[in-house]
Amino acid sequence: MPLKILFIGDVVGSPGRKIVSQLLPRLIHRWDLGLVICNAENAAGGSGLTIKCHEELVEAGVDVFTLGDHVYRKDEVFTLFERTDRLLRPANFPLDSPGEEAAVVQAKDGTMVGVFTLLGRTFMRPVDCTLRAADRVLDRLGPLAKVIVVDIHAEATSDKQLLGRYLDGRVSAVLGTHTHVVTADERILPRGTAYQTDVGMTGPHDSILGRRYDRVLAANLSFVPHYFEVATGDPRLNGALLEVDPETGEALSIKRIAIDQDEALKLMTN
C-alpha cells in the first residue's frame, strides 16, 4: 500500500499556524497520512521559529520540520535543536552550523523516511554547492531509508529544476519552497521522483508573500524601513500530497494542495 506524505509549504505567522492547527488533524485522518513534513522558517512572526510555535505545529500533527534561509532568526531555535532531531537546518550550511542536516523518521506504516533541505545558491547568501551536498547527505541516508523527501529552498527556478533532475531516481520527491508562490508544474520525473518548483505558502494570501501590502508598498516607495507585519486575510494551507511506494521509494503521485477558508470549512463540517 502506498505511503501518503503531506509536505506543507512555508508556514507564515499566526494565520499560517492557525490554519495548520485547524486542518491538519482532520487531513491526517481523512487522507490517511503516514507522515507530515512542514517548512517552518516563517512560523514565528513571519521569520524564524520559536518553542511555542514549534509546539503548536507538533500538536497539530507535523512530524518533521525543515527550515530555510531564516533558520536562525529566532534564538529559541538553538534550544529546539537540542531538544529534537526532527528539526532541520539547510544541509549545505557550513558543517559546524547548529542543527541537524537530515532526519530519518518512522512513518505510521513503519516505513523509514529520510528528510533533508538544501538552499539554492543563486540570489541567496553563498552556501556550499547544493548538488555536492545532496550527494553527501544521500551517501549517509542511502542505507537508512528508501523513501527520501528533499526540500529545495531556493529563489531561482533553475536551481530547483536542476536539483530535481540531478536527484531524479535517487529520492522520492524534490519539493520547492521559499518563493511563497505555488507553481503549477508538479509531476513525476522520468525516473520516478516527484517534483514541484514551489509548493507555495501556508498563511495569509491577501498579502505580499504573507506580509501586509501597505507596509511593503510604503517601504518600496520611500526606502524608509517598515516593519513587514504578517497579514491576516485569506489564510490558506499550501503543500504537496505525495503517494510513495514504501518498498522502492518511487513516487506514485503528486498532488498540489491549496485549501482556503471555504474549503477548510467544508472539510471541517463533513
Added chain:
Amino acid sequence: MPLKILFIGDVVGSPGRKIVSQLLPRLIHRWDLGLVICNAENAAGGSGLTIKCHEELVEAGVDVFTLGDHVYRKDEVFTLFERTDRLLRPANFPLDSPGEEAAVVQAKDGTMVGVFTLLGRTFMRPVDCTLRAADRVLDRLGPLAKVIVVDIHAEATSDKQLLGRYLDGRVSAVLGTHTHVVTADERILPRGTAYQTDVGMTGPHDSILGRRYDRVLAANLSFVPHYFEVATGDPRLNGALLEVDPETGEALSIKRIAIDQDEALKLMTN
C-alpha cells in the same frame, strides 16, 4: 461581448516558435481571440529576437511583442524597433534606450488595447523604479485605452505581487514572465485586475528553463562555461487567456494555459 486576449509566455528557441506556429492560428479561430500578446525575449536561440524569428511569430498571429532583460541580445532587434512599434522594450529602462516603451493597438473587435512591460528590480540589473514607471506610462495610456495589459518580467515573486496590487483596478491584467515556470495563482484581484505571478515558458519543458540539462549541470559542477543549447523535448505553449470587458477594461476571467504535444494534436485534429 468580452474581448478575449491570449498572452503567451517567454517563447524559447525554435521549439517554442514551432509550437506557436502550429497552434496559434487554430487557437485564434477556435477561441475567437481578439488580440495575441507574446513575450519573445528568448525566441532566437534562447536569447534575444531576430528579424526571422519575429516574422515567424507575426505570421503565426502574434499582434504585440514584449521583451525582457534579454531585449538587446541580438543586434537585429534594433532594426526591428525601426520597423514596428508593436515590439516593446521594458518601460523602466533608461529613457533613451532603443525601442518603444508602450503600444496601443486595435483588437479584432475594434477595442484599443494598451500594452507595456516592466522589469523587476530585485536580483536583476538595476533599472528605474517599477512602480513609478508604471504610473508614468499609465498617465500616457490612460486617455488612449481602457484595456491595458502589463507584462511584469521579474525574478522575485514579491516584485510581481507588489505591482499586481499596485495596479489593481488601473489595468486589465498584470501577468508575470521571466522565471519560465508557470504559477498556479491566477486570479482576479479585488478591484478587477487579472493577475498571475508567472504564465510560464513556451518551449521545451524537458529542460532547465528551456536549456539542455546536461549543459547546465556540467557548468554547475565544474564552473567551465558551457553553451546552454536550447533543449528539444516536451514542447508546450504556456500562457494566460483573458476575458476583458472592452467598455471598462475590467478583467472578467483569467485561465492558465499549458498545451503539450498531446493536447496540441487533439486541437489540430478536431
Added chain:
Amino acid sequence: MPLKILFIGDVVGSPGRKIVSQLLPRLIHRWDLGLVICNAENAAGGSGLTIKCHEELVEAGVDVFTLGDHVYRKDEVFTLFERTDRLLRPANFPLDSPGEEAAVVQAKDGTMVGVFTLLGRTFMRPVDCTLRAADRVLDRLGPLAKVIVVDIHAEATSDKQLLGRYLDGRVSAVLGTHTHVVTADERILPRGTAYQTDVGMTGPHDSILGRRYDRVLAANLSFVPHYFEVATGDPRLNGALLEVDPETGEALSIKRIAIDQDEALKLMTN
C-alpha cells in the same frame, strides 16, 4: 586664495566620533579649513545617525553631512532632517524619500559650496540611475555654486570611476565612500575634478570595516547571526583634503588623509 575643504570618510561608532572630536577643531585651525564635510552613515553604533551623534560632530566642526545606504537605520534621523538642511540622503533615492538631496552652504571665505551624495547601483539596493540623478541635481546647483563636492557611496569601483569621469570638469570633487578602505588613486582628472575611489573609514582600524573581527569571523563560519559590535583598536581619521579655486570651482590639489593615534598626539601637542 584656494578654498580648503576637508572631506571625512564614513565615521564609525564612538571611536570614530571621538577621534573627530579630538582632532577636527585643531585641524580646522592648523589647516585653515574653509569647510568640513563628513559621511556619517555609520556614526551611531556603526549604523545610522542619532541626534546626539550628530550634535557631537557638529560641535567638532562638521559643516555638512552626507549619508549612504544606512541613512534610515536610526529613526532619529527623521527628526534631524526636519531640523537641518545640511544633512543629506542619497540624491538618487526615490523623489519622496525623507531628507534633502543637496545642500548649498557658505564656506568660511564666503564661497558658496554645493554638496550631494549618490549611491552606486552595482551590488546595492536598486536605486535610480546615478548618472542621470547627478545631471538633475547639477541643473539645480549650477546657478547656486561654482564649488561642488560629490560623495559617491558605492560598492563597485567601476561605478565610482564612471561617475568621476562623467562629472569631470563639472564639479570640484568626486570622492568615494562605503567600502571603508582607503584607495591610493587620488588625483586631479583631466578637466579639473579631484577624484578618489574611496577616502576610507574614520574609526577603529583594528577591525573588519570597523566591526569586531571575532564577531564577523564567527558569523562567517557558522552562519549564526552575531551582533557586529563596533571595534575599538587603532582609531584613525580618514579623509581627503582638497584645495579648490573658489572662482572656477576647479580642484587644485587633493591629498589623502589618514591620521592614527600617534600622529594625532603629535598634532595635539604641537
Added chain:
Amino acid sequence: MPLKILFIGDVVGSPGRKIVSQLLPRLIHRWDLGLVICNAENAAGGSGLTIKCHEELVEAGVDVFTLGDHVYRKDEVFTLFERTDRLLRPANFPLDSPGEEAAVVQAKDGTMVGVFTLLGRTFMRPVDCTLRAADRVLDRLGPLAKVIVVDIHAEATSDKQLLGRYLDGRVSAVLGTHTHVVTADERILPRGTAYQTDVGMTGPHDSILGRRYDRVLAANLSFVPHYFEVATGDPRLNGALLEVDPETGEALSIKRIAIDQDEALKLMTN
C-alpha cells in the same frame, strides 16, 4: 637574507602585458627579486588568458600565475593547465574544476614558496567557503613551504580583510586583486602576515578598470551592450613588493608599487 617577491596585480590586455615586458626584466635585476607572481585573469583582451599572452609574461620573468573569476574565459587556458602547474585557478572552485589549486615553486635563493588564490563569496558567483578552503590548502602546503603567498580575488573589502586576519601568522602575505583599484592600506598584520586589500591593476589607467570610458558610459546610459574594449592611455604596473624571512615565512615589509610611464622611462634609462 630576506627573500624579495614581487606580486603583480591584474594584468589587463596588451597595454598591461607590454609594460610588464618592458619593466619586469629590469625590476628583477635591480630589486634582486627572488620570485615574481602575477594575476593574469585579464591578460588576453581584458578577460582570460591565452597561450601567447602567457608566453609573453613568462618571458618577461613571471614565475607563477594566479587567475580569478575570469579563469575560463579563453579556451586556451585548458591547454595551458596541461602544460604547466604554475598556473592557478581559484582554490575554492569545485574540486573537479580544471586547473591546479596551489603551486610550490623554488625561488632564486632556493626557498620553496607556496602560492594559491581564493575567490571571495560576496557579490560574486557562489563558491565554496573561502576560509575553509584556505584551511584545506594550507594543510597540504604546510609541510612543503614556509613562505606562502595568497591572492584573495574578491569584490567586498570585508571578504579580504577577514581572510587577512584569518590567515595572519599562517602565511607570508594575503594580497587582494579584482577591484582593479589599488588601496593604501598595505601593512604587516600583528602576527607577521603582509596584507593589502587590493594591489591594483597593471594596465591602462586612463580607463574604467582598464576598459574604454566611452564604451562603459554608453552601456550604462542606454543598456545597449557595448564591447568593453581595453583602453590604451596611462599604462602602469601595479603590485606589491614583499620582503620575507625565508626561514620563518614571516613578512618583513610590504611596499605598494605603482610605476607609470614616466617612472618606467627613468628606470629603463638609469
